[in-house]
Amino acid sequence: MSKEITSREQDYSQWYNDLVLKGGLADYSAVRGCMVIKPYGFALWENMRDVLDKMFKDTGHQNAYFPLFIPKSLFEAEEKNAEGFAKECAVVTHYRLKNDTANPGKLMVDPEAKLEEELVVRPTSEAIIWNTYKGWIQSYRDLPILVNQWANVVRWEMRTRLFLRTAEFLWQEGHTAHATREEAIAETQKMLEVYADFAENWMALPVIRGVKSANERFAGAEDTYCIEALMQDGKALQAGTSHFLGQNFAKAFDVKFSDRENKLEYVWATSWGVSTRLIGALVMAHSDDSGLVLPPRIAPLQVVIVPIYKGDEQKAKIDERVLPLIQELKAAGISVKYDDSDNTRPGWKFAEYEMKGVPVRIAIGARDLENNVAEVARRDTKEKASVSLDGIASHIKTLLNDIQEQIYNKAKAFRDANITPVNTWDEFVSVLDNKSGFVSAHWDGTGETEEKIKELTKATIRCIPLDNPQEAGTCILSGKPSTQRVLFARAY
RNA sequence: CGGGAAGUAGCGCAGUCCGGUAGCGCACCUGGUUUGGGACCAGGGGGUCGCAGGUUCGAAUCCUGUCUUCCCGACCA
Incomplete structure (x- = not known):
């Protein structure tokens, strides 16, 4: 497939x-x-x-x-909370089904089993x-x-x-x-x-x-x-x-x-x-267009090893070198899978593990064994390197840390490049439409203005950053005085 | 919840207009050859066509209802 x-x-x-x-x-x-x-x-x-x-x-x-389940009377006790969630609550009204005599083999809600008080399925507790x-x-x-x-x-x-x-x-x-x-x-x-x-x-x-x-x-x-x-x-x-x-x-x-x-x-x-x-x-x-990219520290599987061989004899030699390596990696606290299944070929496995975002792939073939090396590929950059089998476990451990860091740095660089300060309404709209990301802008602090901005642009105030620098300015929409910038964005 | 689209083998699709033996590719099973970026040959199995009604001699195909998903909107901590 x-x-x-x-x-x-x-x-x-x-x-x-x-x-x-x-x-x-x-x-x-x-x-x-x-x-x-x-x-x-x-x-x-x-x-x-x-x-x-x-x-x-x-x-x-x-x-x-x-x-x-939360009895309705308890749920409604804190009014604002109840009101906020009311429109999206699933409610249990009955506690029993019975055979539907008009429809053999089917069940119906037993009208006689109506709950005295409805139960709300928790939207929060x-x-x-x-x-x-x-x-x-x-x-x-x-x-x-x-x-x-x-x-x-x-x-x-x-x-x-x-x-x-x-x-x-x-x-x-x-x-x-x-x-x-x-x-x-x-x-x-x-x-x-x-x-x-x-x-x-x-x-x-x-x-x-x-x-x-x-x-x-x-x-x-x-x-x-x-x-x-x-x-x-x-x-x-x-x-x-x-x-x-x-x-x-x-x-x-x-x-x-x-x-x-x-x-x-x-x-x-x-x-x-x-x-x-x-x-x-x-x-x-x-992630990228080849599939998931998972950070090593929480990836379900950190390393996959793919053997490349012709015939049982080569496979046996690879096993001989790989099995101790697996033990070594496990001892170092690294999760590893040896995919020596014979029903897919190496290229298929490469693509599959890239799809699943496994941070590191090790490929070992007969040629590698002769040179005492393995091909180590990292998922985040897709770079491949030939690495000596001596001390490869510690190399992998370092590599996993490096991947973790690189993924973070890449995401942070992207995030930082997409926080755009603006001072006028035109700039605000233009950045939202053409660049997107966070837009840092002055806001007069009123709910009305916030609501209006949302209506006009679909952007909401994502947050007022902690330790936000205070600076005098004017609200991008109302022109009223403001003491600080807040972050707007279109959001999920 | 409104507008649009889709649902046919595990996955991706053709067939639907114009009713008449359910097909293709991949996957799967068996055997063999293979194996450094999604292998190949030969043989084989698998589908109440989303579900429920209706029309008809006959429905994947026409009609009605319904469920699930996708996209757009409304809603949303």
């Missing part, structure tokens, strides 16, 4: 779909808007999950698990968690509560895209409770930094740390912090969010604690999450 990939230039959306499908990450399913994550894609997610999970635990968090926290918290001695859960959530999206926006997706959601405002804000910022660290150092994805405008804020939050990444087509993608929830949920669920002076106070809250959407970001940030 030939697996041609649509080029980015020809059709960026189709290129993305081709990569996800042909790279073996995911498949469509029989359920509208829901995808099947295939073993290779799930292995990638597991690697990401494991790293993040360790980071959460290293910062004092513990995992727990809360129910998938603040409600059920804060309802639970009420029972866990009495005194300041019970705080902080630092809990995370790995879960699936459902948001009934109108238009879905593999990994980027699906009706059901996997994520983690951290939910913490604190005695003071300051501590909660510090937690929000700390977790944002964990996300940024993960994105940059593991996914090789440069991100901008920032705060959302009021319009883009999480429903029910006082402040939403985010990391924003730039894709190769110049569109921005929100890669993670961390919310300072103030006392909104504590008030909605009546969660109070006695402080040291025995005064009753409402608890301060945060929540933060990243999802399988990160896989979409990974694909779009690094």
Whole structure:
């Protein structure tokens, strides 16, 4: 089967779909808007999950698990949050099916099994968690509560895209409770930094740390912090969010604690999450027209070895040299696969592993053995080099680190080259239409202006960068005075 | 949810207008030759034509409904 990939230039959306499908990450399913994550894609997610999970635990968090279903009355308790999600909630109304007597062999919803109270399938878990926290918290001695859960959530999206926006997706959601405002804000910022660290150092994805405008804020939050990444087509993608929830949920669920002076106070809250959407970001940030390009630190498979031989005798000699090499690489903590299957030829394997984004390929043939070398090819640049078999394991280890760094540097150079400061409306529109990427511009700080800009250009404020330099200027649309630039972009 | 397109073997497609034995390439199986960028020869298997109704002697083909996907829009943390 030939697996041609649509080029980015020809059709960026189709290129993305081709990569996800042909790279073996995911498949469509029989359920509208829901995808099947295939073993290779799930292995990638597991690697990401494991790293993040360790980071959460290293910062004092513990995992727990809360129910998938949320009684409607709990869900609606925090009004803004409920309102924000209401339009995309799946709702369970019945608990039983029965045989359809009018239609033999078919089932129907049993009208007598209607639920007394409908259950909302969680689009996020603040409600059920804060309802639970009420029972866990009495005194300041019970705080902080630092809990995370790995879960699936459902948001009934109108238009879905593999990994980027699906009706059901996997994520983690951290939910913490604190005695003071300051501590909660510090937690929000700390977790944002964990996300940024993960994105940059593991996914090789440069991100901008920032705060959302009021319009883009999480429903029910006082402040939403985010990391924003730039894709190769110049569109921005929100890669993670961390919310300072103030006392909104504590008030909605009546969660109070006695402080040291025995005064009753409402608890301060945060929540933060990243999802399988990160896989979409990974694909779009690094890959090329030959397939996926995965950063070595989270690639499901770091090295593939392809033998090239004529006849069993040569194959045996190659095995003799390769098997110890595999042990050596594994001992160095490198994941490796020896693809000596005989049903495809080397050229096919080369193309296949390029499609799957395996960072390093080693090809070994009879000629190489004579010269005590192997051909080492790196996926990111497709450069090939002849490398001595003596000490090749340490060479590979260095190479993997180098690839990780190069991928990051390349993405960062692209990102930095696509943050364009503008001072006039004409420039603003022109950059969005002709260059795209982030546009750094003055904004008067009002929701009305932001909304108007969105209507006119489809660009939204992605974030107000943290540590943003303050400078006097005038809003590109309204001309009103502004104290700082913010980042606009068209986004996923 | 609106507009457009598509669904026929695992994948990519032809056949549909004009109803009459379901085809091609790749993949798969067997045997052989091969193996440094998607090998070749010979033989072989596999499809209730997305699903459900309808029209007809007869439906992949015509009609109705429905599901899934893609593109564009609306919506979206």
